[in-house]
Amino acid sequence: xxxSPPPTAVRRRLRQGRDRLATALITAGGIGVIAALLAxxxxxxxxxxxxxxxxxxxxxxxxxxxxxxxETAAEDATRHRWAPTATLTSGxxxxxxxxxxxWGTLEAAAWxxxxxxxxxxxxxxxxxxxxxxxxxxxxxxxxxxxxALPGVVVGFVAGLVLAxxxxxxxxxxxxxxxxxxxxxxxxxxxxxxxxxxxxxxxPLGWAGLxxxxxxxxxxxxxxxxxxxxxxxxxxxxxxxxxxxxxGLDIAVRNALIVGAAMGFAVMPSIYALAEDALSGxxxxxxxxxxxxxxxxxxxxxxxxxxxxxxxIFSAVMIGAGRAVGETMIVLMASGNAxxxxxxPLDGLRSLAATIxxxxxxxxxxxxxxxxxxxxxxxLFVFTFLVNTLAELVRTRLRRRYRRLGGGS
Amino acid sequence: MSVVPFRRLIHWLLLIAxxxxxxxxxxxxxxxxxxIVGTLGTMGSDTMAGLMLRWGEALVRRHPxxxxxxxxxxxxxAPPALVAGTTRLGPMSRPMSDAExxxxxxxxxxxPRELTVARDALVVVVHRHxxxxxxxxxxxxxxxxxxxxxxxxxxIRDWQALGVDWPEGRIRLHGRNAASGTQALFRRxxxxxxxxxxxxxxxxxxxxxxxAVAEDPRSxxxxxxxxxxxxxxxxxxxxxxxxLRAPDPEAVRRGEYxxxxxxxxxxxxxxxxxxxxxxxxxxxxxxxPAGQAVVEELGFVALPEAQRRRQRRALALDDxx
Numbered sequence: 185x186x187x188s189p190p191p192t193a194v195r196r197r198l199r200q201g202r203d204r205l206a207t208a209l210i211t212a213g214g215i216g217v218i219a220a221l222l223a224x225x226x227x228x229x230x231x232x233x234x235x236x237x238x239x240x241x242x243x244x245x246x247x248x249x250x251x252x253x254x255e256t257a258a259e260d261a262t263r264h265r266w267a268p269t270a271t272l273t274s275g276x277x278x279x280x281x282x283x284x285x286x287w288g289t290l291e292a293a294a295w296x297x298x299x300x301x302x303x304x305x306x307x308x309x310x311x312x313x314x315x316x317x318x319x320x321x322x323x324x325x326x327x328x329x330x331x332a333l334p335g336v337v338v339g340f341v342a343g344l345v346l347a348x349x350x351x352x353x354x355x356x357x358x359x360x361x362x363x364x365x366x367x368x369x370x371x372x373x374x375x376x377x378x379x380x381x382x383x384x385x386x387p388l389g390w391a392g393l394x395x396x397x398x399x400x401x402x403x404x405x406x407x408x409x410x411x412x413x414x415x416x417x418x419x420x421x422x423x424x425x426x427x428x429x430x431g432l433d434i435a436v437r438n439a440l441i442v443g444a445a446m447g448f449a450v451m452p453s454i455y456a457l458a459e460d461a462l463s464g465x466x467x468x469x470x471x472x473x474x475x476x477x478x479x480x481x482x483x484x485x486x487x488x489x490x491x492x493x494x495x496i497f498s499a500v501m502i503g504a505g506r507a508v509g510e511t512m513i514v515l516m517a518s519g520n521a522x523x524x525x526x527x528p529l530d531g532l533r534s535l536a537a538t539i540x541x542x543x544x545x546x547x548x549x550x551x552x553x554x555x556x557x558x559x560x561x562x563l564f565v566f567t568f569l570v571n572t573l574a575e576l577v578r579t580r581l582r583r584r585y586r587r588l589g590g591g592s
Numbered sequence: 593m594s595v596v597p598f599r600r601l602i603h604w605l606l607l608i609a610x611x612x613x614x615x616x617x618x619x620x621x622x623x624x625x626x627x628i629v630g631t632l633g634t635m636g637s638d639t640m641a642g643l644m645l646r647w648g649e650a651l652v653r654r655h656p657x658x659x660x661x662x663x664x665x666x667x668x669x670a671p672p673a674l675v676a677g678t679t680r681l682g683p684m685s686r687p688m689s690d691a692e693x694x695x696x697x698x699x700x701x702x703x704p705r706e707l708t709v710a711r712d713a714l715v716v717v718v719h720r721h722x723x724x725x726x727x728x729x730x731x732x733x734x735x736x737x738x739x740x741x742x743x744x745x746x747x748i749r750d751w752q753a754l755g756v757d758w759p760e761g762r763i764r765l766h767g768r769n770a771a772s773g774t775q776a777l778f779r780r781x782x783x784x785x786x787x788x789x790x791x792x793x794x795x796x797x798x799x800x801x802x803x804a805v806a807e808d809p810r811s812x813x814x815x816x817x818x819x820x821x822x823x824x825x826x827x828x829x830x831x832x833x834x835x836l837r838a839p840d841p842e843a844v845r846r847g848e849y850x851x852x853x854x855x856x857x858x859x860x861x862x863x864x865x866x867x868x869x870x871x872x873x874x875x876x877x878x879x880x881p882a883g884q885a886v887v888e889e890l891g892f893v894a895l896p897e898a899q900r901r902r903q904r905r906a907l908a909l910d911d912x913x
Contacts, residue, residue: 262738267787269770270779273689284790348807427761435764436808437793519793519804520769531793541796545666545771552771 228561284522288532293507295443308458316389331452339516342445359410367402435531450503461495494581501574511536629657630870636670636683682858685773705859711893713852717824719809726828726836739786766813818891
């Protein structure tokens with residue numbers, strides 16, 4: 185057995201070769217990803233072309249029909265309508281407006297972000313600045329585990345368990361939401377009034393733990409108070425009050441349920457990215473601010489948050505991208521009714537869910553199929569634009585805050 | 593909850609799970625019956641997926657030499673497969689459209705052969721405690737559509753307008769997704785080909801419609817007859833003279849229940865030529881009393897006896913059944 189090392193020249197050649205191979209593989213991977221992305225866009229665009237410039241005797245679809253209202257017959261009260269199967273084959277004026285679907289997509293994403301962003305950013309700020317290190321090291325992996333939950337499971341639970349339950353217990357849910365914030369503020373107020381000995385037993389860094397029983401207490405109290413609240417303010421039946429007095433439609437699977445489920449799904453990724461950004465702010469900055477007399481709150485608000493803002497912004501944008509493209513949660517938790525209302529208790533229908541439901545039954549090459557691919561193209565372009573915008577803003581913000589030594 | 597991609601996956605799994613014992617069955621049953629060997633491929637309706645699978649199972653029990661390739665991706669997938677010649681049998685839950693028929697003739701030079709193999713019906717379902725007995729076409733149209741082509745004077749949006757006083761408030765609507773044969777049939781018959789209100793919740797399967805209606809007293813929906821559960825109540829259809837027609841199998845078979853449809857098999861068979869043996873054995877089974885018993889077991893409605901015999905004769909199947 186030869187034990188002597190190879191001559192250095194050979195070894196160097198070997199290492200160079202290995203480096204070159206690795207570089208080639210990485211480059212190929214990068215080019216491959218870009219090429220795949222372009223190919224997807226190109227495929228969608230090519231498939232959609234015959235919609236607007238048909239080759240045979242088929243008539244072109246006017247952009248007006250897709251984005252505008254189309255020709256509305258006198259009998260029909262709905263201006264924007266997605267009814268491709270009903271109107272494309274029967275020789276009627278095509279009613280193929282993508283507007284209600286785009287509206288549903290944006291509405292669902294907006295509610296998801298409205299629920300996820302405050303919670304995720306609050307959690308990130310708390311855990312990076314106030315929480316004890318030990319608790320944080322347990323909490324972070326747990327929250328990241330939430331991200332691994334498949335969308336189908338979240339959608340299933342939201343659509344088949346949560347939605348009917350919320351519908352039956354609407355008053356209790358509303359009472360919980362109304363009393364939650366005052367309950368938390370009350371906890372803070374009470375804690376500051378406690379004798380110092382007690383206060384030490386409830387350290388701020390462990391608030392995430394000792395607040396849990398308090399929260400349970402608040403929720404139990406609001407469930408107990410709900411019937412009184414309902415009797416006092418809503419004539420004894422909240423659902424009836426909303427429907428008959430305010431004229432609101434209430435669907436079992438509605439935009440709020442979708443928002444809650446999708447908010448739950450996008451929260452972990454927003455939290456993880458924002459937490460990293462906040463933790464990446466050099467400790468010297470926060471310490472400097474506090475040494476100059478700033479309170480913790482002022483430090484967070486004026487120093488740490490601006491320094492971490494590029495990372496936080498991209499966290500929110502990535503959450504938005506996921507919320508727009510999410511399919512299964514919307515499909516299962518919304519009723520897929522193509523409505524255009526601002527009422528959060530009414531149903532909605534998203535582009536992605538429509539593609540998932542209708543594409544298998546639309547004949548390839550037909551107008552319906554091309555319309556669905558157009559919807560896919562619209563989604564693709566939209567997420568592409570959101571991500572590009574996020575990247576642009578992020579780099580600009582980062583340049584601005586680099587002087588402070590801010591996070592990525 | 594059945595969601596289309598998953599249902600499809602389950603169909604595939606069923607298919608695979610089913611092909612494994614086949615190989616064994618082949619080995620020990622070879623001596624029984626005349627030895628028909630070959631592959632039977634079908635492509636089409638997923639409403640009929642369960643039906644095709646059960647027929648296929650029975651066929652293989654009779655003729656262990658036959659291999660099955662049953663694909664169910666929706667009725668719309670049958671005509672392209674028939675035109676391309678990848679399959680000779682296309683199950684469809686709706687008749688072929690003119691365009692699909694033209695494409696077939698343009699390619700093969702003769703029209704596809706149409707067989708009616710079973711009957712199916714749609715039922716309008718409400719919560720099991722709902723006192724409503726039946727609805728006429730005009731009322732259904734006023735409830736489900738906002739075009740009201742059947743001539744109802746005004747839209748019906750509350751349960752009170754239907755004359756019941758228990759579920760109060762807005763009617764919540766549930767139905768199948770666009771592009772399904774079920775929705776197309778309901779639209780044609782109950783809405784006089786009008787358009788659905790956008791507020792109709794669209795579910796990817798009849799089972800999901802039934803589940804949604806069962807959990808909410810204020811809802812109404814339509815679903816395939818074979819998906820009825822004890823959680824919902826099937827409404828009768830009120831015809832013009834005011835009598836109620838319940839969706840029972842006898843009424844569906846006689847064509848008295850308006851919301852019914854035929855289920856078809858389309859065949860690619862050149863005129864003057866005999867069918868290949870596996871296909872022939874399959875049709876023999878489907879149009880036999882045993883095959884029609886499978887139809888009833890799955891909750892569909894068997895063909896009237898006269899129609900079954902007529903189709904057997906037309907296919908020159910020996911009259912064993």
